[in-house]
Amino acid sequence: MDSANEKKGGFARILDWINNKLGKFKDKVKNIGKETKQIGKDDTRRIIHSAKVGLALTLVSLFYYFEPLYDGFGQAGMWAVLTVVVVFEFSVGGTLSKCINRGWATLLGGALGIGAEYLAELTGKTGEPIMLGFFVFILAMGSTFARFFPNLKRRYDYGLLIFILTFSLVTVSGYRVDEIIELAHQRLSTIIIGAATCIIISVLICPVWAGQDLHNLVASNIEKLASFLEGFGDEYFSLAQGEVNVVNASKEGKSFLQAYKSVLGSKASEETLANAAWWEPGHGRFRFRHPWNQYLKVGALTRQCAYHIETLVTSYINLKKQAPTEFQRIIQEPCTTMSSESAALLRELSSSIITMTHPTSSVVEIHIHNIKSAMDDLKNILKTSNNKSNLLEIIPILAVGSILIDIIICIEKVSEAVHELSNMGHFKKLKEQKSTTKFALDEKHHHQQKLHKGIVQPVDNDDNVEVDHVVITIRGTLTEMMIQETKASNNNNQGQ
Numbered sequence: 316m317d318s319a320n321e322k323k324g325g326f327a328r329i330l331d332w333i334n335n336k337l338g339k340f341k342d343k344v345k346n347i348g349k350e351t352k353q354i355g356k357d358d359t360r361r362i363i364h365s366a367k368v369g370l371a372l373t374l375v376s377l378f379y380y381f382e383p384l385y386d387g388f389g390q391a392g393m394w395a396v397l398t399v400v401v402v403f404e405f406s407v408g409g410t411l412s413k414c415i416n417r418g419w420a421t422l423l424g425g426a427l428g429i430g431a432e433y434l435a436e437l438t439g440k441t442g443e444p445i446m447l448g449f450f451v452f453i454l455a456m457g458s459t460f461a462r463f464f465p466n467l468k469r470r471y472d473y474g475l476l477i478f479i480l481t482f483s484l485v486t487v488s489g490y491r492v493d494e495i496i497e498l499a500h501q502r503l504s505t506i507i508i509g510a511a512t513c514i515i516i517s518v519l520i521c522p523v524w525a526g527q528d529l530h531n532l533v534a535s536n537i538e539k540l541a542s543f544l545e546g547f548g549d550e551y552f553s554l555a556q557g558e559v560n561v562v563n564a565s566k567e568g569k570s571f572l573q574a575y576k577s578v579l580g581s582k583a584s585e586e587t588l589a590n591a592a593w594w595e596p597g598h599g600r601f602r603f604r605h606p607w608n609q610y611l612k613v614g615a616l617t618r619q620c621a622y623h624i625e626t627l628v629t630s631y632i633n634l635k636k637q638a639p640t641e642f643q644r645i646i647q648e649p650c651t652t653m654s655s656e657s658a659a660l661l662r663e664l665s666s667s668i669i670t671m672t673h674p675t676s677s678v679v680e681i682h683i684h685n686i687k688s689a690m691d692d693l694k695n696i697l698k699t700s701n702n703k704s705n706l707l708e709i710i711p712i713l714a715v716g717s718i719l720i721d722i723i724i725c726i727e728k729v730s731e732a733v734h735e736l737s738n739m740g741h742f743k744k745l746k747e748q749k750s751t752t753k754f755a756l757d758e759k760h761h762h763q764q765k766l767h768k769g770i771v772q773p774v775d776n777d778d779n780v781e782v783d784h785v786v787i788t789i790r791g792t793l794t795e796m797m798i799q800e801t802k803a804s805n806n807n808n809q810g811q
Contacts, residue, residue: 391504420475424477536578545655623725
């Protein structure tokens with residue numbers, strides 16, 4: 316009875332183990348299905364690209380399916396299949412880049428390989444392998460070293476790699492194969508056919524232009540910075556006002572605080588798209604030899620701005636743990652104005668890139684004027700702050716104001732780069748209506764009147780407390796604090 320129970324218990328454990336494994340397998344299948352669906356939903360072009368690659372491979376495989384084609388090319392027809400596999404990229408520019416690189420590399424490598432073979436034959440049977448080895452060593456070493464040059468690596472790295480491969484294969488195989496010219500001709504022909512098939516399918520069937528993706532990516536990154544600055548002012552100063560509902564808001568309601576993070580890691584994507592776009596012909600609103608490098612400049616300045624924002628977020632998190640202070644309330648208006656106007660300026664720049672129109676000069680001018688006015692207000696407040704008891708509270712808030720100033724200066728550089736892009740890219744110039752200009756001038760006048768009324772409020776000081784004299788100056792983009800301790804008695808303070 317005991318042995319029967321043990322056997323029954325062992326069988327039950329085996330069944331449990333099998334059921335457990337089957338359950339895990341079902342969960343994995345479900346997860347793969349969900350991930351597959353999500354990938355296709357994120358970008359439907361991926362599904363189309365997969366179908367295009369399948370179509371290209373099906374067409375070039377005809378070299379093996381039909382006897383007339385197989386008799387003409389033989390085993391070399393496999394090079395057409397390999398060409399499709401290695402050169403068909405997601406974008407048109409990426410496909411063109413690899414096809415052209417593979418074409419010239421195969422042609423040049425094959426020609427030099429044949430030449431090296433004939434030169435080596437002149438040395439006789441004994442010297443031929445030595446000469447071939449010498450040629451392979453020299454050209455392989457030189458081509459490999461050329462791959463370290465930044466300009467060559469960026470656009471011709473794949474071509475140099477194929478050149479080394481082709482030259483080595485032709486010279487080495489030519490030592491044992493008599494009809495080397497026919498062999499090189501077959502390989503070059505099949506490679507050209509495979510590359511041409513990829514190019515035709517990539518351009519004619521739902522083309523994906525790398526230039527368009529780069530264009531949208533740069534504009535989207537600028538828009539993300541605008542979203543952050545637009546929400547940061549209200550978020551930060553709601554803490555100063557003690558609004559509990561904002562402090563306890565959910566993370567979903569503060570997604571703007573995380574939007575900028577994707578900008579920080581966009582360098583590799585931008586460079587890849589720019590290199591692919593360089594090979595693309597004129598398409599849509601983009602001319603041949605569109606200034607793609609200028610997009611990289613705009614993207615670099617945008618990332619620089621995002622790095623300043625990263626520092627700003629760190630300061631914000633530190634201040635969020637502290638109780639709101641009177642000084643935060645005093646600098647609320649200029650800092651909020653700086654954030655909102657900077658966001659509006661960035662949205663104007665992003666819109667001009669998306670629509671490929673010159674930024675509206677009157678709108679840009681009014682935003683820049685309002686930003687600089689708010690900066691002056693902030694500087695005046697910082698210069699008049701001299702309360703020792705609040706010194707430790709002022710310093711972290713001062714850092715936030717200083718970082719905002721750095722962000723604004725960076726935004727001005729982004730604006731200049733976008734203006735250069737609009738000129739180099741021949742963006743359309745829209746006629747500015749008089750009403751828009753008049754509205755901008757009215758806003759300027761209204762803001763100037765507001766400044767004349769004065770918004771700088773002195774920090775209350777207690778005459779019964781000894782104070783230190785604090786001098787705060789703003790120089791360039793950095794905030795420098797010079798604290799001069801001149802302790803005096805209450806009678807001396809009253810005398811001052």
